[in-house]
Amino acid sequence: MDVSKTVLKDAKKEEHSLAKPTYASRKEMLDAADEIARILGHDAVTYDAHVLEHHGHSDWSTSNSPGRAVAVVYPRTTDHVSAIAQICNARNVPMVPFGAGSSVEGNFSQPYSGICIDFTYMDRVIAFHPEDMDVVVQPGVNWVDLNNQIAHTGLFVPLDPSPTATVGGMVSTNCSGTNAMRYGTMKDWVLNLTVILPDGRVIKTRRRPRKTSAGYNLTSLFVGTEGTLGIVTEVTLKLAPIPKETSVAVVAFPTIHSAAAAASKLIRSGIQLAALELMDDEQMKLLNAHGSDAVRKRVWDEKPTLFLKFSGTTKDAIKSDVSRVGDIIKPLTDSKFHFAKTKQDELDLWSARKEALFTMVNTRPRGTEIWSTDVAVPISRLAEIIEISKRECGSLGLFASVVGHVGDGNFHVSMMYDPTNSQQKQAVAKCVKNMMTRALEMEGTVSGEHAIGIGKKECLVDELGEETIGLMRQLKASVDPKWVMNPGKVFDWMG
Amino acid sequence: MDVSKTVLKDAKKEEHSLAKPTYASRKEMLDAADEIARILGHDAVTYDAHVLEHHGHSDWSTSNSPGRAVAVVYPRTTDHVSAIAQICNARNVPMVPFGAGSSVEGNFSQPYSGICIDFTYMDRVIAFHPEDMDVVVQPGVNWVDLNNQIAHTGLFVPLDPSPTATVGGMVSTNCSGTNAMRYGTMKDWVLNLTVILPDGRVIKTRRRPRKTSAGYNLTSLFVGTEGTLGIVTEVTLKLAPIPKETSVAVVAFPTIHSAAAAASKLIRSGIQLAALELMDDEQMKLLNAHGSDAVRKRVWDEKPTLFLKFSGTTKDAIKSDVSRVGDIIKPLTDSKFHFAKTKQDELDLWSARKEALFTMVNTRPRGTEIWSTDVAVPISRLAEIIEISKRECGSLGLFASVVGHVGDGNFHVSMMYDPTNSQQKQAVAKCVKNMMTRALEMEGTVSGEHAIGIGKKECLVDELGEETIGLMRQLKASVDPKWVMNPGKVFDWMG
Numbered sequence: 001m002d003v004s005k006t007v008l009k010d011a012k013k014e015e016h017s018l019a020k021p022t023y024a025s026r027k028e029m030l031d032a033a034d035e036i037a038r039i040l041g042h043d044a045v046t047y048d049a050h051v052l053e054h055h056g057h058s059d060w061s062t063s064n065s066p067g068r069a070v071a072v073v074y075p076r077t078t079d080h081v082s083a084i085a086q087i088c089n090a091r092n093v094p095m096v097p098f099g100a101g102s103s104v105e106g107n108f109s110q111p112y113s114g115i116c117i118d119f120t121y122m123d124r125v126i127a128f129h130p131e132d133m134d135v136v137v138q139p140g141v142n143w144v145d146l147n148n149q150i151a152h153t154g155l156f157v158p159l160d161p162s163p164t165a166t167v168g169g170m171v172s173t174n175c176s177g178t179n180a181m182r183y184g185t186m187k188d189w190v191l192n193l194t195v196i197l198p199d200g201r202v203i204k205t206r207r208r209p210r211k212t213s214a215g216y217n218l219t220s221l222f223v224g225t226e227g228t229l230g231i232v233t234e235v236t237l238k239l240a241p242i243p244k245e246t247s248v249a250v251v252a253f254p255t256i257h258s259a260a261a262a263a264s265k266l267i268r269s270g271i272q273l274a275a276l277e278l279m280d281d282e283q284m285k286l287l288n289a290h291g292s293d294a295v296r297k298r299v300w301d302e303k304p305t306l307f308l309k310f311s312g313t314t315k316d317a318i319k320s321d322v323s324r325v326g327d328i329i330k331p332l333t334d335s336k337f338h339f340a341k342t343k344q345d346e347l348d349l350w351s352a353r354k355e356a357l358f359t360m361v362n363t364r365p366r367g368t369e370i371w372s373t374d375v376a377v378p379i380s381r382l383a384e385i386i387e388i389s390k391r392e393c394g395s396l397g398l399f400a401s402v403v404g405h406v407g408d409g410n411f412h413v414s415m416m417y418d419p420t421n422s423q424q425k426q427a428v429a430k431c432v433k434n435m436m437t438r439a440l441e442m443e444g445t446v447s448g449e450h451a452i453g454i455g456k457k458e459c460l461v462d463e464l465g466e467e468t469i470g471l472m473r474q475l476k477a478s479v480d481p482k483w484v485m486n487p488g489k490v491f492d493w494m495g
Numbered sequence: 496m497d498v499s500k501t502v503l504k505d506a507k508k509e510e511h512s513l514a515k516p517t518y519a520s521r522k523e524m525l526d527a528a529d530e531i532a533r534i535l536g537h538d539a540v541t542y543d544a545h546v547l548e549h550h551g552h553s554d555w556s557t558s559n560s561p562g563r564a565v566a567v568v569y570p571r572t573t574d575h576v577s578a579i580a581q582i583c584n585a586r587n588v589p590m591v592p593f594g595a596g597s598s599v600e601g602n603f604s605q606p607y608s609g610i611c612i613d614f615t616y617m618d619r620v621i622a623f624h625p626e627d628m629d630v631v632v633q634p635g636v637n638w639v640d641l642n643n644q645i646a647h648t649g650l651f652v653p654l655d656p657s658p659t660a661t662v663g664g665m666v667s668t669n670c671s672g673t674n675a676m677r678y679g680t681m682k683d684w685v686l687n688l689t690v691i692l693p694d695g696r697v698i699k700t701r702r703r704p705r706k707t708s709a710g711y712n713l714t715s716l717f718v719g720t721e722g723t724l725g726i727v728t729e730v731t732l733k734l735a736p737i738p739k740e741t742s743v744a745v746v747a748f749p750t751i752h753s754a755a756a757a758a759s760k761l762i763r764s765g766i767q768l769a770a771l772e773l774m775d776d777e778q779m780k781l782l783n784a785h786g787s788d789a790v791r792k793r794v795w796d797e798k799p800t801l802f803l804k805f806s807g808t809t810k811d812a813i814k815s816d817v818s819r820v821g822d823i824i825k826p827l828t829d830s831k832f833h834f835a836k837t838k839q840d841e842l843d844l845w846s847a848r849k850e851a852l853f854t855m856v857n858t859r860p861r862g863t864e865i866w867s868t869d870v871a872v873p874i875s876r877l878a879e880i881i882e883i884s885k886r887e888c889g890s891l892g893l894f895a896s897v898v899g900h901v902g903d904g905n906f907h908v909s910m911m912y913d914p915t916n917s918q919q920k921q922a923v924a925k926c927v928k929n930m931m932t933r934a935l936e937m938e939g940t941v942s943g944e945h946a947i948g949i950g951k952k953e954c955l956v957d958e959l960g961e962e963t964i965g966l967m968r969q970l971k972a973s974v975d976p977k978w979v980m981n982p983g984k985v986f987d988w989m990g
Contacts, residue, residue: 131759132873154763174708185706187715188683203963209871211680211903212940213669213719214947215955215985216967220682220715224708241765264626268649270736271808272767313766313819317812324808376704378627408706445707452709460710468698471974472711478973479966490710 021483021493023112024092026070032093033071033115039083044074055098055116056109062371063106063455065488069096069116076121078194078202078233085231086200088115094487095198097227099139099169102162104372105453107173107226111488117231119168126234130155133239134191134208139168139232155239158183161449167235173451174224178275178353181267181407182311183240185449187223194234195222198480208236226451227486229479243311246274247318248349249325250308252301252335256280256390256402259304260383262332263406266308267379269328271321275309276407277353280390283360283401287352290363294348295355301335306406307353356403360414364399368416371428375435376410377444385442389413389435396427410448436462452490460491516978516988518607519587521565527588528566528610534578539569550593550611551604557866558601558950560983564591564611571616573689573697573728580726581695583610589982590693592722594634594664597657599867600948602668602721606983612726614663621729625650628734629686629703634663634727650734653678656944662730668946669719673770673848676762676902677806678735680944682718689729690717693975703731721946722981724974738806740813741769743844744820745803747796747830751775751885751897754799755878757827758901761803762874764823766816770804771902772848775885778855778896782847785858789843790850796830801901802848851898855909859894863911866923870930871905872939880937884908884930891922905943931957947985955986
């Protein structure tokens with residue numbers, strides 16, 4: 001068979017024109033809040049300016065909007081959320097869900113005002129099925145609390161975002177953290193969702209099997225959409241067995257490049273590390289200067305350093321993994337391989353990694369802010385992008401450091417700057433933008449684990465192109481024709 | 496804060512009325528095929544009745560439709576598929592993608608006729624990135640061939656569907672197989688997709704990072720939609736390191752219940768098995784009677800039997816896992832634990848599991864057919880549903896056997912029946928239907944790994960309800976307003 005080459009005419013694009021959404025006036029939004037108060041009770045709605053401010057602005061984030069909600073509402077049940085959606089949708093009032101407020105891309109900001117839905121009082125564990133290894137929770141449940149509550153059964157939710165995060169926010173941003181190398185991201189641990197659609201309809205995406213190929217994967221569609229398609233009111237989480245044995249090792253490298261090369265070899269080896277994290281020389285200096293007492297028990301090499309977490313079912317298995325890791329790493333560094341000898345040692349070593357962000361935030365000079373961002377690239381490009389980005393950020397003469405989930409090709413850069421110095425702020429913004437562009441040139445992504453929010457919308461268009469964003473927009477418009485679900489996030493109503 | 500109980504009015508459902516799709520006449524469909532031939536070349540289109548028959552009916556499946564495509568077309572590039580879509584969409588001609596033809600729920604049948612798109616000639620590996628552990632392929636690539644091609648790099652696609660399956664079909668059904676316990680299902684191994692939308696637009700769902708939280712997860716939305724939203728023309732697959740060491744063990748149990756209890760304990764133990772499979776007494780009898788020479792080297796206990804696959808990085812790690820598994824299983828059975836002592840032994844033991852389906856198909860009495868189906872339930876309910884289903888199927892006096900991916904709560908039942916005996920066929924259908932209902936009562940799913948096709952559409956409504964199916968329908972209508980993409984599969988245009 002010979003198919004002759006043909007020149008195809010450009011695909012004729014169908015027009016999917018969307019009317020520009022029009023939102024209610026401030027007065028109409030307040031009326032909607034009053035109607036919600038009549039149904040949920042007056043204690044379930046607040047107009048307090050301090051509360052509104054707290055729900056509309058994040059000190060952790062460089063992506064903020066001047067808009068503020070007219071009210072914050074506190075539902076307690078799925079029915080409450082359905083009622084809120086019916087009222088808001090009928091009156092063209094934007095709805096913005098709020099979890100712990102720890103997201104960093106302006107994911108809960110309110111550029112079009114509207115009503116903020118706070119899940120503080122939807123914090124119940126609805127059903128726990130240890131024999132099926134799953135748990136059904138409301139979105140306001142904090143993941144650390146949940147893990148503490150169920151620890152006695154030997155099960156846990158194997159994710160590791162900010163310790164403040166709630167399950168709803170974790171779903172909305174498809175979060176991950178240091179455990180992703182072994183366990184994947186949030187999408188891999190959600191069995192089903194109960195979702196309120198914009199018009200108040202309640203849907204459940206699946207029942208409770210651990211495996212299924214029945215129908216569209218609506219679960220994964222909703223995870224990571226940041227509340228722009230619907231509001232999650234119940235989540236069934238898959239649980240993993242807590243590893244019987246764990247350990248931690250730390251080793252410094254002469255360069256980022258050699259550390260990344262070691263990481264790459266470890267990933268290919270098939271040794272199942274629980275985590276593989278990189279901290280650069282700047283971060284290591286911070287540990288020596290400002291680490292907690294536990295962390296300053298030792299003097300750290302101020303060089304790029306890998307933190308490795310091992311987990312397994314027996315001490316012997318861990319020992320064998322540690323020894324193989326040592327063999328792989330040895331040719332790439334002269335530094336000593338620190339291997340935790342006691343449980344306390346293990347906790348101390350790992351807390352050095354976990355303190356990174358907090359140490360930086362707590363010790364920053366008065367008046368400075370931190371611009372924190374993340375990208376992910378195919379693993380082979382990781383050393384290169386980190387080195388170029390460090391060089392460029394470093395050339396500004398500002399503090400800039402790198403922490404990386406290198407097992408996933410994902411890393412964070414944090415830069416300190418003076419927000420009142422507009423030239424400095426612009427220079428930092430340019431560094432960040434260049435890093436995004438570089439990540440895309442390497443076929444990576446502009447957001448490894450922080451989602452898009454309002455901060456990375458333009459970058460998302462650069463990443464995926466207008467055709468792909470156009471499909472997302474089409475899906476959104478079909479589910480949320482009035483564009484009232486967390487508007488202004490992920491992408492805008494027109495290109 | 497006290498939120499008083501309120502009675503909410505029923506969510507006012509928005510009407511999403513869809514016009515009933517109207518398809519082209521047979522003549523118009525033939526005209527479309529002619530136009531395709533003008534662009535792709537005349538060798539790329541066939542009207543041969545035998546070819547049409549082969550593409551429209553499956554002997555493996557009980558879900559067939561009398562409809563047949565008017566032509567089969569053979570694209571070689573993404574542009575070809577885009578051209579086909581433009582032509583078919585403009586003329587209201589259904590498009591039905593065809594991979595290996597090994598699906599079992601009528602997934603590629605043509606109830607509304609149309610044009611069948613065969614990916615035989617889109618079988619190229621486009622780019623292989625061993626250092627990033629991924630590979631970009633066309634949908635016609637067979638996964639066994641691919642794994643053979645890349646084996647020298649120590650990487651593999653860790654799925655295990657039918658050995659005949661192609662990547663396109665694997666994406667379309669979200670396939671899995673015996674490796675799912677450790678590695679998950681197809682959705683977990685697709686990094687990005689190139690998809691042709693109904694109107695010919697080409698989109699790419701992601702770039703190539705291993706981790707991302709940027710924008711809607713269109714990749715997971717398309718995986719498992721059986722070509723009803725678009726046609727996949729390129730797939731980037733994540734690869735895993737081939738385990739350095741593997742082994743296999745086999746152990747019989749007095750009852751299904753004790754085998755399932757053992758499986759449950761193993762899953763909770765955290766020992767990372769590569770596979771955990773169950774074969775019932777009927778299947779074991781078949782092995783003794785009709786197994787291959789390798790399999791009949793031993794006489795099998797004709798009892799419910801677990802097949803366990805171990806994988807790890809060292810021989811010691813495997814030994815330690817095997818010994819721990821032995822300890823867990825011992826209290827539940829008096830049978831001996833057969834542990835492979837040599838590589839050959841390992842292959843022989845595992846081939847007993849892999850031959851199950853073929854042995855049954857090859858030894859079935861002349862004129863009988865096999866009704867094969869699968870469901871999945873939360874793990875704690877597995878023993879109960881298998882026992883009840885076996886009892887009911889057994890009461891018909893027909894051959895009925897169970898093979899289970901018990902690590903995932905997923906199992907298959909196969910029943911032999913005489914298709915000319917309508918009473919018998921109805922009785923088998925009723926058994927299958929009852930099993931679905933039972934799985935749903937246990938919060939399971941009507942399809943663990945075969946997808947929905949035409950065979951399980953009604954069951955899917957039972958599983959998810961009209962509201963959830965309604966959302967799927969809304970999404971489909973927004974992407975495929977003419978309903979030309981593999982119509983009649985997963986769900987119908989109206990409730």
